[in-house]
Structures are given as structure tokens and as C-alpha cells.
Amino acid sequence: MFKTHVAALFLLLFIQPFAWGQSFYSLGTQNEQLGQGFELENGITKEACLDGDWVFQGGSMGELSYRGAFDSNTMINTIAGSVQGGINLVIFGGSVKFSMRRRVTENRNSAASVIELGYEKGSYNFENRTVKPAFSDLLKHDPLQARNRCGNSFIHNIRLGSKLYVSAKLHFKTREEYEWFQTKIKIKVLFFKKTITKTKEFLEATKNAVYTIQVNTDGGMTPKLAQLTQHGPMHCKTDNLEPCMAFADELFGYLLDGGDYGRDLTDQHLNVIKYDVERYEDSGHYDLANAGTIAIPTRYKELSARLRGYQDLVWDEIERLSAFVAVTDDATERTSLESRLQSRQNQSTTLAAASDYCATLPGTTLCESRIEAAIATVD
Numbered sequence: 001m002f003k004t005h006v007a008a009l010f011l012l013l014f015i016q017p018f019a020w021g022q023s024f025y026s027l028g029t030q031n032e033q034l035g036q037g038f039e040l041e042n043g044i045t046k047e048a049c050l051d052g053d054w055v056f057q058g059g060s061m062g063e064l065s066y067r068g069a070f071d072s073n074t075m076i077n078t079i080a081g082s083v084q085g086g087i088n089l090v091i092f093g094g095s096v097k098f099s100m101r102r103r104v105t106e107n108r109n110s111a112a113s114v115i116e117l118g119y120e121k122g123s124y125n126f127e128n129r130t131v132k133p134a135f136s137d138l139l140k141h142d143p144l145q146a147r148n149r150c151g152n153s154f155i156h157n158i159r160l161g162s163k164l165y166v167s168a169k170l171h172f173k174t175r176e177e178y179e180w181f182q183t184k185i186k187i188k189v190l191f192f193k194k195t196i197t198k199t200k201e202f203l204e205a206t207k208n209a210v211y212t213i214q215v216n217t218d219g220g221m222t223p224k225l226a227q228l229t230q231h232g233p234m235h236c237k238t239d240n241l242e243p244c245m246a247f248a249d250e251l252f253g254y255l256l257d258g259g260d261y262g263r264d265l266t267d268q269h270l271n272v273i274k275y276d277v278e279r280y281e282d283s284g285h286y287d288l289a290n291a292g293t294i295a296i297p298t299r300y301k302e303l304s305a306r307l308r309g310y311q312d313l314v315w316d317e318i319e320r321l322s323a324f325v326a327v328t329d330d331a332t333e334r335t336s337l338e339s340r341l342q343s344r345q346n347q348s349t350t351l352a353a354a355s356d357y358c359a360t361l362p363g364t365t366l367c368e369s370r371i372e373a374a375i376a377t378v379d
Contacts (some may be wrong), residue, residue: 026218026272034126034158038277039151041296044359046151049288053130057157062119062262104165107316109178111170113190117255120161123269126154131287139287147291156283159275161267165253168192170238171210171323181205192245197340201237206238213244215251219271219272220263235326248274254306299364307358307371311351311379317344343379350374 024043026032034054037046039045127266131139138146168190172178184207214233215225228251236244281289321341328334354374358367 009301013128021272023276025274031233031277032155032158032272034124034128034155035152036155037149038153039157039294039296040153040189040279040372041294042300042361044151045155048151048154049146049150050126050154050285051132051136052126054124054210055127057123059122060120062117072348095312102312102315103214104167105317107312108317109172109175109316109320110135110342111178111181111187111190114169114202115166115191116162117166117220117261119265119270120159120273121267123157123159125157127206129283129285131285136287139291143291146174146288147294149222149289150280150291152289153277153279153292154283155275156278160219160267160272161273162265162271162272163273164219165216166248166255167214167216169205169211169212169214171212171320172206173208173324177205177208179202179208191248192241196347203239208295209238210327211236211238211244212239212323213248213251220265220269222261222266222269224264226262233323233325233326237327296361297364300358300361300367303358303364303371306375307351307355307361310375311348311355314344314348314378320350347374 024032030044033048035048035050035052037049038044039046080273089127104112104114134153135146135150138149142278169191170181172181183201187202209264212233212235215229217225221229228247234244234247236242253259280290282285320336321344325341327335328337354370357370363368
């Protein structure tokens with residue numbers, strides 16, 4: 001069993017409160033930088049219409065959390081979406097992060113336990129701001145276009161750090177086998193000891209299942225961690241869990257209880273993990289604030305939810321099929337599984353393209369047409 005003492009991992013120095021507008025969690029789109037325009041009504045980044053200086057605010061903190069059965073609908077507001085305003089349209093253009101969310105949570109045919117390691121180095125504010133000359137000119141002759149391109153807010157503060165998730169999963173071949181396991185076995189922690197006593201009931205309930213240990217991270221992939229996880233998730237048949245247990249022991253030896261992960265985690269491994277946005281009028285940029293208003297149709301939110309449902313289904317299947325491909329010894333079964341896996345991967349690519357297209361807000365009719373065409377490929 002992994003050790004729970006983590007005092008040596010991170011030292012809590014101090015936490016500086018932030019008083020800015022709404023807080024959002026990063027989707028890792030490369031647009032979440034200081035000064036970037038933002039549309040609060042849909043949670044989508046726009047063009048950077050301001051120049052200014054980055055001012056470091058300092059502060060650092062770290063934490064370890066055991067999440068148990070990490071529910072996907074709860075986590076959705078942890079890794080994506082507004083703390084205050086709901087998820088809005090963040091799935092548009094955020095496919096990679098939403099895929100990661102599924103990999104660290106339970107789904108239709110898998111049970112999961114998750115260890116979460118979080119670290120924040122500190123934050124930067126955007127100060128001494130001025131409107132870029134090109135947008136000052138645009139405001140004079142086409143303020144509505146400026147509004148479209150700049151949004152109604154801007155990113156005022158970013159917080160650098162990492163979020164790392166170590167998850168243990170049991171993948172089942174069928175929904176019925178998954179439900180039987182959840183009803184009869186009721187194991188809450190899936191990080192097993194090397195000395196685990198496998199009861200007949202456990203072995204019977206998991207005889208067709210695959211056990212997986214994997215690491216997912218928003219930043220924090222140090223060279224040593226990259227080396228440990230270079231082959232991706234570790235998959236084991238449930239009648240031979242020893243390789244997965246050995247991998248988990250080595251992994252937690254590095255991450256926890258005096259391991260080197262905290263010392264290895266330098267600035268180059270950190271990403272924007274959270275950011276705060278402020279309305280132009282609240283920051284004194286009245287020229288941008290008065291450029292007009294744009295109504296975002298509620299239909300976009302409905303389309304976002306519909307698309308997410310199908311992406312979840314496909315991502316869950318990709319993960320499950322990958323686990324069974326990794327452990328099968330039957331050549332015929334492998335061929336069948338790989339064929340189904342390739343089909344799901346193609347569907348995922350098509351759905352992601354629809355997501356990226358809708359992120360441009362081309363109009364609800366065009367967006368819906370692209371989404372429905374992508375959904376039609378899912379069997």
C-alpha cells in the first residue's frame with residue numbers, strides 16, 4: 001500500500017488571496033495567457049487586445065488528496081469551467097483536457113481510485129495595461145468587430161503549477177460485470193498491497209477484468225516521471241497483479257514520502273493551471289467595454305452538452321479497449337479488439353474536429369451541422 005506521509009513532498013509557504021473577477025481552470029489551449037481577451041458568457045478565450053507587464057505575485061503551495069471513486073461530473077468543474085459560472089461552452093476547443101478527465105475517473109465499465117497531487121508556484125498579474133494600437137483604430141470605425149475579437153473581459157491573473165493524477169482502475173468487459181463487482185465486492189481503494197489476499201469472490205468478480213495504473217498531469221512531468229511512465233499505463237490481468245504493484249511502489253517512492261519529485265519540479269515543468277478574468281469596465285478600459293454587446297445563443301450550451309456525451313462514450317471505449325489489447329494472448333481476439341479500437345479512435349478525431357470548429361462560434365446552424373455529422377460516425 002502506498003504511504004500517506006507527504007510532509008517532505010511540498011512545503012506550504014503562504015497562500016495569497018486573489019480579489020479579481022471570475023476564476024477559471026485552464027484547458028491548456030495555449031491561449032490562456034495574461035492579457036488574452038475573454039468572453040464571460042461562453043468561457044472562450046479571444047484575441048489579446050491589451051499590452052502590459054507581467055508582475056509576479058509570489059506564493060506557493062502543495063497538497064495531496066485521495067479522491068476514492070472520482071466522479072466525472074464532479075471533476076468537470078475542477079479541471080475545466082468556471083468556478084462561479086458553470087462549464088458553459090468550455091468543451092469547445094478543450095477536447096484534450098476533457099479526454100484527460102475521463103482517464104482519471106470512473107466510467108460506464110470501470111471502477112477507479114485516484115491520488116491527486118497539486119502544486120502552485122505562484123501567480124502573475126497583468127499591469128500597466130494599454131489597448132494595442134491596432135484595436136484602438138478598430139474601435140473608432142468598427143466597434144462591434146472589436147467586441148467580437150476582444151470579448152468583454154481579459155485574463156488579469158494566471159497561476160502556474162501542476163496537477164498530477166495517479167489512478168488505479170479495474171476495466172470490465174461488460175456493464176453487468178462492472179455492476180456485479182460494485183455490488184458484491186465494494187473495494188473503495190484500488191491501490192493494492194503486494195501482500196493482497198485475493199479472495200475467491202474477488203477473483204470470480206474480476207476474472208475478465210483488466211487492472212491499470214496510470215499517470216496523467218497538467219504540467220509536472222519531470223524527466224524522472226517521464227522515464228517511469230514512458231510506456232504509458234501499466235496493464236495487468238487480475239490473476240497476476242504483481243507487475244502493476246511493483247510499478248505503483250516505484251512510482252509512489254518517487255512522488256511521496258521523501259522522494260525527489262518535489263525537488264525535481266522546476267519552473268520548466270509548470271503550466272497555467274488556473275486564471276482569473278476581469279471585465280474591461282471594472283479595470284478602466286471603457287473604450288473596449290463600450291464596444292457593444294453580443295448575445296450568445298443558449299443553443300450553443302445544448303450542443304456542447306450533446307457533443308460531450310458522445311465524446312465521453314468514445315473516450316471510455318478507447319481506454320477500455322486499449323487495456324484489453326494490452327493483456328490479451330489470443331491473436332484472434334487481439335485483431336478484433338484492435339479493429340474496434342481503431343474505429344473508436346477515428347470517431348474521437350472526428351468529434352474533436354467538430355469541437356474545434358464550434359470554438360470559433362460559426363453560428364449555431366453550422367455548429368450543429370458539424371456536430372451531428374460527427375455523431376453520425378459513432379456506432
